[in-house]
Amino acid sequence: MDPSQVKIPPMKDLTADNITQNVHTINSLCEDERMKYVLERLVTHLHDFARETRLSTQEWMTGLLFLTEVGKICTDVRQEFILLSDVLGLSLLVDSIDHPKPPGSTEGTVLGPFHTHDAEEITTGDSMSHDPKGEPLLVVCTLKDTAGRPIPNVKIDIWETDSTGHYDVQYPGRDKPDGRCVMRSGEDGVFWFHAITPVPYPIPHDGPVGKLLKKLHRHPYRPSHMHFMFEKEGYDHLITALYLRNDPYEMSDAVFGVKNSLVVDIGRAGPEYARKYGVAEDHALLTYDFVLVSDTETSDLRARNSKEALDKLGRKVKIVNGLPVPDLD
């Protein structure tokens, strides 16, 4: 590199007090306003973290080696950094910020690492789990917009573990998907299917994230739940899950996914349900009414939330491409 091309503003003598401003200065030539803002906040918080903890060289090295181990264990089917983000509550936070929900709509929650793109498409009334040891469960749902109108033809991904708490992808010999499906809502916004009653299970805890949980005296369990993902043009992509009330881990989910509005009771089919859906009376039953939010509602709410949150922090920002950057005008 030709030294005459060094256009970076000269740095001052570096000390623990001015290093942060110096890093901002050297990063200030970044032409992407959003990236510059994100980096500026990242460096500020990283440095404040070190200053407030008086981080020792040994702790710093322990941290870097931990992150190295997290990276090393990642494969095509294992994403340990997402898991780390999950157990630190960051995943839930980012979802809450990026997919805000107006009152009355269905809240989102963590995606988790077990969604796949190869689930079979089933039609309403089919079964999405073939584990003979699971408790058969009838699931009957409706899908509406915030004005109460049914939304037909929404692509719905549903996935759950088998009765031992393992997803199909956790079995080395997996030859085809099970415990997962894709289906579509009908003209009346209804979709229903047969599944098994969810059970609790541990997140993968044989890696660095598991070791961290152990040091923190935390268990790796997730309460019993079933995942749902809804996609239709014009509606905000909804990733959510339903959690069973009174699960032993309901109040201590290792990845902070539980929200009150997503906790449900497993009921029993009465005579009407039994007749209508062709199951025995007392068959286990899960019902839920999902409410999707339009893209426009979501982006308006997201921008409003951004403005409000940053106003409260005394930061003057403008929204560019849906995301805040400092307003320097």
Next chain:
Amino acid sequence: MDPSQVKIPPMKDLTADNITQNVHTINSLCEDERMKYVLERLVTHLHDFARETRLSTQEWMTGLLFLTEVGKICTDVRQEFILLSDVLGLSLLVDSIDHPKPPGSTEGTVLGPFHTHDAEEITTGDSMSHDPKGEPLLVVCTLKDTAGRPIPNVKIDIWETDSTGHYDVQYPGRDKPDGRCVMRSGEDGVFWFHAITPVPYPIPHDGPVGKLLKKLHRHPYRPSHMHFMFEKEGYDHLITALYLRNDPYEMSDAVFGVKNSLVVDIGRAGPEYARKYGVAEDHALLTYDFVLVSDTETSDLRARNSKEALDKLGRKVKIVNGLPVPDLD
């Protein structure tokens, strides 16, 4: 795991506003007070970073995949996370916090990734570089304590690149160390040796950290410098380097290592030096007087700095094993 052993305080309904407190709650059973404090600060800053930037799901994923790539490229001889810490100014900050220097003592700076443990021990007056293309440089130094007394028998590691800006370990065919040595100070605290005049060089920039620098319009260069490391029982381990004044990258070091007190001029040997050290007149000459700090002085100063910095932030802490933890009494 027996669910009856779930002793974690129950979490409340999770929202963007209370998730941070919920993560602190679930981490609060950690028995290591220091680790608990570090985690509490880490989670707070991580979450505040997401809230202040209104981090999008896409940006979050970009970040996690970047960290995964950083981990993947690490090997026994390449530590990309240290490099990332270096280019974000964190390494210099942590060194400044952990190895504070009283006025008049030699400041520390970043270690960098090229120190090895296999350098040959040489005696004073020997040569530590055998690159015929480098400009021969005589280096004459003294080593004293803060009271001005010479410190004999200090183990001194010295390392620099060859004349093309590459360390020996960067050559695939390396069969023995070069451009590095270990030596000891004499009874009078003096050590001197032959080297070559340092040249600027780029940090490894073919990986994710290099890509990041490019996006930020930053160059990967370090100004010309020579590394020194001093070890003797009773003295704080000093990792430092001397930088050449007027180097094209003096004001824009990619890893923020330059401190004013470590910037030196390359002089020319006069008649006295020429005679005493057996070099021609006008031979390139570097002289420096290093001042080491005792362990006791350092730990006292570190504790005082911690107290002061945290008092200023309104945090009541006590120092345990040299590091702050919240003072809850």
